[in-house]
Amino acid sequence: xxxxxxxxxxxxxxxxxxxxxxxxxxxxxxxxxxxxxxxxxxxxxxxxxxxxxxxxxxxxxxxxxxxxxxxxxxxxxxxxxxxxxxxxxxxxxxxxxxxxxxxxxxxxxxxxxxxxxxxxxxxxxxxxxxxxxxxxxxxxxxxxxxxxxxxxxxxxxxxxxxxxxxxxxxxxxxxxxxxxxxxxxxxxxxxxxxxxxxxxxxxxxxxxxxxxxxxxxxxxxxxxxxxxxxxxxxxxxxxxxxxxxxxxxxxxxxxxxxxxxxxxxxxxxxxxxxxxxxxxxxxxxxxxxxxxxxxxxxxxxxxxxxxxxxxxxxxxxxxxx
Amino acid sequence: xxxxxxxxxxxxxxxxxxxxxxxxxxxxxxxxxxxxxxxxxxxxxxxxxxxxxxxxxxxxxxxxxxxxxxxxxxxxxxxxxxxxxxxxxxxxxxxxxxxxxxxxxxxxxxxxxxxxxxxxxxxxxxxxxxxxxxxxxxxxxxxxxxxxxxxxxxxxxxxxxxxxxxxxxxxxxxxxxxxxxxxxxxxxxxxxxxxxxxxxxxxxxxxxxxxxxxxxxxxxxxxxxxxxxxxxxxxxxxxxxxxxxxxxxxxxxxxxxxxxxxxxxxxxxxxxxxxxxxxxxxxxxxxxxxxxxxxxxxxxxxxxxxxxxxxxxxxxxxxxx
Numbered sequence: 001x002x003x004x005x006x007x008x009x010x011x012x013x014x015x016x017x018x019x020x021x022x023x024x025x026x027x028x029x030x031x032x033x034x035x036x037x038x039x040x041x042x043x044x045x046x047x048x049x050x051x052x053x054x055x056x057x058x059x060x061x062x063x064x065x066x067x068x069x070x071x072x073x074x075x076x077x078x079x080x081x082x083x084x085x086x087x088x089x090x091x092x093x094x095x096x097x098x099x100x101x102x103x104x105x106x107x108x109x110x111x112x113x114x115x116x117x118x119x120x121x122x123x124x125x126x127x128x129x130x131x132x133x134x135x136x137x138x139x140x141x142x143x144x145x146x147x148x149x150x151x152x153x154x155x156x157x158x159x160x161x162x163x164x165x166x167x168x169x170x171x172x173x174x175x176x177x178x179x180x181x182x183x184x185x186x187x188x189x190x191x192x193x194x195x196x197x198x199x200x201x202x203x204x205x206x207x208x209x210x211x212x213x214x215x216x217x218x219x220x221x222x223x224x225x226x227x228x229x230x231x232x233x234x235x236x237x238x239x240x241x242x243x244x245x246x247x248x249x250x251x252x253x254x255x256x257x258x259x260x261x262x263x264x265x266x267x268x269x270x271x272x273x274x275x276x277x278x279x280x281x282x283x284x285x286x287x288x289x290x291x292x293x294x295x296x297x298x299x300x301x302x303x304x305x306x307x308x309x310x311x312x313x314x315x316x317x318x319x320x321x
Numbered sequence: 322x323x324x325x326x327x328x329x330x331x332x333x334x335x336x337x338x339x340x341x342x343x344x345x346x347x348x349x350x351x352x353x354x355x356x357x358x359x360x361x362x363x364x365x366x367x368x369x370x371x372x373x374x375x376x377x378x379x380x381x382x383x384x385x386x387x388x389x390x391x392x393x394x395x396x397x398x399x400x401x402x403x404x405x406x407x408x409x410x411x412x413x414x415x416x417x418x419x420x421x422x423x424x425x426x427x428x429x430x431x432x433x434x435x436x437x438x439x440x441x442x443x444x445x446x447x448x449x450x451x452x453x454x455x456x457x458x459x460x461x462x463x464x465x466x467x468x469x470x471x472x473x474x475x476x477x478x479x480x481x482x483x484x485x486x487x488x489x490x491x492x493x494x495x496x497x498x499x500x501x502x503x504x505x506x507x508x509x510x511x512x513x514x515x516x517x518x519x520x521x522x523x524x525x526x527x528x529x530x531x532x533x534x535x536x537x538x539x540x541x542x543x544x545x546x547x548x549x550x551x552x553x554x555x556x557x558x559x560x561x562x563x564x565x566x567x568x569x570x571x572x573x574x575x576x577x578x579x580x581x582x583x584x585x586x587x588x589x590x591x592x593x594x595x596x597x598x599x600x601x602x603x604x605x606x607x608x609x610x611x612x613x614x615x616x617x618x619x620x621x622x623x624x625x626x627x628x629x630x631x632x633x634x635x636x637x638x639x640x641x642x
Contacts, residue, residue, distance in 0.1 A: 008432045025427045025523060028361055029352035040349055040361065042427065106346040106363065111329045202346060 005037045005052045005095040015094045018085040019101060021045040035213055037097070040104065047104035049080060052097040057213055059098050064139045065212050066090045066100055068132065068189060075131035077124070078208040080105060107200025107207035115246040118231050120206040121199055122250030125191070125227055128209065129220045130255055132189030141192065141216040143275050145181055148174060151278040158285040162298055170278070173305065177271050182219065182264045190223035192216055195230040221261040224251055225268035228317055229276065229304055237303035245318030252321070262319060266311040273308055277301035326358045326373045326416040336415045339406040340422060342366040356534055358418070361425065368425035370401060373418040378534055380419050385460045386533050387411045387421055389453065389510060396452035398445075399529040401426060428521025428528035436567040439552050441527040442520055443571030446512070446548055449530065450541045451576055453510030462513065462537040464596050466502055469495060472599040479606040483619055491599070494626065498592050503540065503585045511544035512536055516551040542582040545572055546589035549638055550597065550625055558624035566639030573642070583640060587632040594629055598622035 006029075007015075016024055022044025030040045030049075037052040053062060066082045070090070073081040080102035082090040092099050110117055141147070152170050159166040191198075193214040200208045224247075232243040248265075251257070280298035311317065327350075328336075337345050343365025351361045351370075358373040374383060387403045391411070394402040401423035403411040413420050431438055462468070473491050480487040512519075514535040521529045545568075553564040569586075572578070601619035632638065 009429055010433070023524065024429065026425075026521075027429055028349070030361070031350035031352060040351070104347075108330055108345065108348055112331070200347075203344065 004054050005097055007039070007052070007095045011094060015092060015099065016041075016043070016101075018087065018092065019043075019083060020086060021048070021083070021101075033211060033213075037095075041101070048083065048101050049104055050094075050099065050101050052095055052099045054097065057098075061139060061213075062091055062098055062100070064137045065215060067137055068135055068215055069102065069212055071135045072128060072131050077128050077131045078105065078206075079212065080208075080210055105200055105208035105210060107202040109197050109200055111196065112235075113196055113231050113243070115240075115243045116204075117196075117199075117201065117206075118227075118243040119246040119250040120201070121194065121227055121231055122224075122247040122252075123254050124199070124206050124209060125194060125223060126251045126254035128191060129188055129223065135189050138189075139216045141190075141218040143192070143214070143216075143279070144218060144222075144271075145178060148177070148271075148274060148278055151282055155278055155281040155285070159281060162281060162284060163302060166302065170274075173270070173274055173309075177267070177274065180267055181271065182260070182267065185219040185221055185261055185264060186258060187217060187219050189215060190218050190220060192218065192223060192226060194223065194227055219261075219264075219268065220255070221257065221264055222268045222272060224248065224257075225265060226272040226275075228265075228269055229272050229301070232317075233304055233307075237300060237307070239304075239307050239317070241316075241318040243318075245320065248314070248317060248319045252319075257319075262314045262321075265314040265317060265319065266308055269308040269311065269317070270305060273301050273305040277305055325375050326418055328360070328373070328416045332415060336413060336420065337362075337364070337422075339408065339413065340364075340404060341407060342369070342404070342422075354532060354534075358416075362422070369404065369422050370425055371415075371420065371422050373416055373420045375418065378419075382460060382534075383412055383419055383421070385458045386536060388458055389456055389536055390423065390533055392456045393449060393452050398449050398452045399426065399527075400533065401529075401531060426521055426529035426531060428523040430518050430521055432517065433556075434517055434552050434564070436561075436564045437525075438517075438520075438522065438527075439564040440567040440571040441522070442515065442548055442552055443545075443568040443573075444575050445520070445527050445530060446515060446544060447572045447575035449512060450509055450544065456510050459510075460537045462511075462539040464513070464535070464537075464600070465539060465543075465592075466499060469498070469592075469595060469599055472603055476599055476602040476606070480602060483602060483605060484623055487602075487623065491595075494591070494595055494630075498588070498595065501588055502592065503581070503588065506540040506542055506582055506585060507579060508538060508540045510536060511539050511541060513539065513544060513547060515544065515548055540582075540585075540589065541576070542578065542585055543589045543593060545569065545578075546586060547593040547596075549586075549590055550593050550622070553638075554625055554628075558621060558628070560628050560638070562637075562639040564639075566641065569635070569638060569640045573640075583635045583642075586635040586638060586640065587629055590632065590638070591626060591629040594622050594626040598626055 026042040028040045030038050032038050035056045036054050039050040041048045041050050069079050072079050083101045084090050152174050156167050198211040232240050280296050284298050347363040349361045351359050353359050356377045357375050360371040362369045362371050390400050391403050393400050404422045405411050473495050477488050519532040553561050601617050605619050
């Protein structure tokens with residue numbers, strides 16, 4: 001949850017006067033997203049989310065994120081649509097922070113997704129990948145191989161405190177991934193963080209995708225691997241192959257997977273498990289500033305990584321073609 | 322801000338199925354109130370606040386709080402109206418906590434109230450006092466003289482760390498208030514916490530009062546004194562007599578003050594400054610559990626207390642009749 005930056009009523013009114021949305025009728029700080037400050041606004045013209053970008057988001061990346069949401073919205077992907085102010089800008093400043101207003105999406109995230117949710121997510125992910133194909137900007141994935149090496153150095157000292165032997169296991173895994181990571185798979189804009197928190201459902205249908213602040217250019221199948229990690233494990237860290245099958249199958253119906261992508265899936269799943277293991281490790285041992293971020297357990301991703309290390313092919317994830 | 326208790330989608334759906342409000346379309350944890358967990362719900366039939374009562378609220382008091390809001394709503398005081406479920410209950414259980422659903426109020430609180438806001442609050446406070454006259458339940462004020470003595474004991478050890486000499490100053494003030502506290506002033510249901518956070522304005526008018534979780538039976542003029550403390554001091558702790566005049570005058574127009582109430586005002590202001598000084602002191606030195614509550618500076622109320630100690634009559638607050 002996160003309300004890092006408080007905004008005075010005068011500042012808010014001044015900021016919003018630049019938009020053609022009528023007077024503000026309510027403004028509530030909401031506990032959504034761990035990186036930024038978010039307010040839910042009721043304006044005369046509708047409901048909006050006001051986001052103040054905190055220091056963990058690089059300002060230079062904001063045109064990519066906002067531009068992507070606008071691009072995807074225009075191509076039928078239901079995601080927050082940035083609102084332009086009267087000057088035509090989607091990005092402003094408020095409370096000393098870069099700030100943007102986006103449309104509010106109805107819907108609820110699910111805590112315990114079932115196979116139907118996984119199928120809807122697979123389909124939405126493939127459509128997102130297709131819709132992003134002609135997006136004009138690009139952003140390298142800061143949390144791929146090189147980023148993992150840097151994170152791994154930060155996490156080394158404390159890794160063994162979280163799980164004995166973890167430091168050496170991380171080093172070995174990283175070496176393996178460096179040696180085997182695919183060089184040439186279909187790539188484009190990926191969401192890179194499509195966890196259940198970031199997918200809304202309404203009346204049994206997927207109603208929207210949010211939080212594009214890790215979006216970047218990378219292999220499409222890596223994004224699918226992230227979703228396998230995020231959606232298809234049970235609470236006890238066992239992999240649910242029915243959910244995996246539903247996710248992959250729905251994805252492949254909307255965007256067919258190449259043989260190379262299918263073959264790379266276990267490796268990509270290892271990489272994405274390592275990515276979340278590393279960021280959680282670093283957050284886990286970092287001092288809390290205000291403790292507004294609820295820390296996520298790194299061990300969950302260690303268990304997932306171990307599953308992927310033993311997987312021999314995409315069949316282990318439910319891919320049956 | 323506060324989202325202490327997280328609720329799963331299944332639990333939430335089960336809870337809400339008991340209400341005749343249609344399906345839930347969104348649910349956001351909001352950063353409002355420091356005592357309880359609050360969610361803003363969009364249901365087919367409108368917007369609602371779902372409150373989960375945390376341990377600082379005594380369960381036995383909930384019928385008083387919820388009943389009071391319902392009573393006041395029925396008498397023209399704009400405040401959250403508890404919603405009854407199909408069984409007729411306004412109070413249920415969710416996430417292991419007592420829980421209630423109330424109507425959502427539009428409006429925004431102001432950070433820097435001006436004299437017009439103070440006048441609107443004075444008027445609303447008087448109307449609240451009148452509207453509560455025939456409410457059937459009562460609740461003693463746990464944060465009056467006796468409560469202050471207990472808080473003062475908790476705060477003694479650390480008071481001098483906050484301000485040198487504070488421990489003895491607290492003891493002296495408490496002794497003075499015990500000796501001089503009024504015994505017989507017009508009394509009834511008071512809000513007891515009508516700070517700017519708890520008053521909403523919309524289009525230049527007061528649109529609602531919230532957070533009745535300190536409401537109790539006590540002197541009406543004590544509630545007015547709380548508002549003088551909460552609304553009429555500037556950031557530098559100087560008292561703004563124009564705001565005081567606006568607040569008291571508007572109050573007295575809607576509910577005339579007796580001579581005894583007017584005479585008691587400086588003393589009541591001392592008492593209410595001490596009340597907030599003490600609770601802030603205790604919170605200030607208490608260990609944080611999760612640190613979701615932003616601590617408020619006790620020294621602000623020490624400065625206010627010193628102002629009141631030097632006031633000689635209600636004229637010092639702007640009362641001019």
